[in-house]
Amino acid sequence: MADTIIGSELIIDGNLQSEASIRVDGRVMGRVDSQTIVDLGPGSTVLSEVRGQRVNVAGSVAGNVEAKERVDLLAGAKLTGDVRSPRLTIADGANFRGKVDMDVS
Amino acid sequence: MNDERKSHMSSIIGETAVVIGNISGQGDLEIRGKVQGSIEIVGRIHVAEGGIILGNVEAGTVTVSGEVRGDLSASDGIVIQASGEVEGNLLAPRVGVEPGARVRGMLRTGSHAVKENTAASPLSLGTALSTAVASPAAVASTAFASPAAFASVPVPSPPVARPAAANPTAASPTSSSVPTDEPIASLAPEKLGKTRKRRRPRKPGLSDNHLSASESVIPEPSGGGQDQKQPAKTRQKGPPKPPTFLKGAKGHQRA
Numbered sequence: 001m002a003d004t005i006i007g008s009e010l011i012i013d014g015n016l017q018s019e020a021s022i023r024v025d026g027r028v029m030g031r032v033d034s035q036t037i038v039d040l041g042p043g044s045t046v047l048s049e050v051r052g053q054r055v056n057v058a059g060s061v062a063g064n065v066e067a068k069e070r071v072d073l074l075a076g077a078k079l080t081g082d083v084r085s086p087r088l089t090i091a092d093g094a095n096f097r098g099k100v101d102m103d104v105s
Numbered sequence: 106m107n108d109e110r111k112s113h114m115s116s117i118i119g120e121t122a123v124v125i126g127n128i129s130g131q132g133d134l135e136i137r138g139k140v141q142g143s144i145e146i147v148g149r150i151h152v153a154e155g156g157i158i159l160g161n162v163e164a165g166t167v168t169v170s171g172e173v174r175g176d177l178s179a180s181d182g183i184v185i186q187a188s189g190e191v192e193g194n195l196l197a198p199r200v201g202v203e204p205g206a207r208v209r210g211m212l213r214t215g216s217h218a219v220k221e222n223t224a225a226s227p228l229s230l231g232t233a234l235s236t237a238v239a240s241p242a243a244v245a246s247t248a249f250a251s252p253a254a255f256a257s258v259p260v261p262s263p264p265v266a267r268p269a270a271a272n273p274t275a276a277s278p279t280s281s282s283v284p285t286d287e288p289i290a291s292l293a294p295e296k297l298g299k300t301r302k303r304r305r306p307r308k309p310g311l312s313d314n315h316l317s318a319s320e321s322v323i324p325e326p327s328g329g330g331q332d333q334k335q336p337a338k339t340r341q342k343g344p345p346k347p348p349t350f351l352k353g354a355k356g357h358q359r360a
Contacts, residue, residue, distance in 0.1 A: 003119030007132045010116045014126005014142055020119050030126055 008043055024059070042076045114148070120155060136171070143175070154188045161193070176210070
């Protein structure tokens with residue numbers, strides 16, 4: 001279970017950051033920043049950047065996604081923004097519009 | 106049971122998390138990290154020990170074991186637990202402050218002390234009671250929480266998990282959703298009510314003891330033979346913290 005969980009009916013009008021894992025099922029009108037895993041559940045909405053060690057996107061993101069290790073866009077994901085990560089997967093059914101930069105050193 | 110706490114409507118701001126901005130919505134929320142901004146939810150908020158909120162808080166029920174610098178307003182009740190520290194005003198139909206808590210601000214209770222924006226109807230319980238500095242006796246009757254809705258108020262002492270939010274309908278905290286939370290349900294007010302003399306015609310709310318809260322302000326010298334013991338076994342977590350000197354303030358009882 002993630003350390004920080006934003007439930008499906010919660011709205012954060014601002015930025016969220018944590019050293020530990022974050023799971024978002026609700027709405028964050030700002031950045032999400034973790035030093036480990038960021039899990040954006042289906043139905044989640046993030047309206048700015050997402051950063052983490054690993055980022056799983058199953059919801060909507062309107063902002064860039066940056067990960068140190070990998071980014072996974074799952075089915076149902078809707079990303080409008082760029083991805084910077086050494087590894088990336090885009091599942092069948094994911095929706096993505098942006099640039100990809102995997103040359104992250 | 107703690108694991109159950111994560112109902113689909115429960116949210117947690119983890120220990121190392123920092124939210125800079127306002128939080129709103131529905132469901133229960135436990136704050137173990139820092140929030141700088143106001144919080145307005147329809148549901149229960151628990152500020153765990155170590156949690157800090159810099160901003161106003163408005164919810165159905167507010168329990169504080171950590172630190173809040175801002176006003177607290179609840180449509181149902183507020184409990185400041187022993188490790189809590191609040192610098193701000195408290196406004197709720199029922200307010201409890203456990204001995205040891207540090208509070209600085211104005212306190213306003215009573216049926217009119219409701220900020221009318223949350224759906225919950227403040228006092229299904231009989232407004233009479235509300236002058237909330239409830240007598241310790243009230244412990245049985247439980248500070249606040251209409252019986253059904255809040256069978257599961259978070260156990261105060263440990264900043265623990267709120268039992269699985271049994272009430273998905275956070276929208277109206279006082280609505281009688283099924284209190285399926287076992288741990289607290291087992292503390293069932295009815296049960297306690299039967300064993301303890303119920304001085305107040307109060308509806309059994311949460312059970313209990315841990316919430317005893319209210320008393321502190323006017324400690325009653327008469328330790329009634331009141332069994333203020335809290336049924337430890339039913340407690341979901343940790344040893345119950347019976348406020349020793351809060352023995353059934355008989356004197357404090359109010360009709």
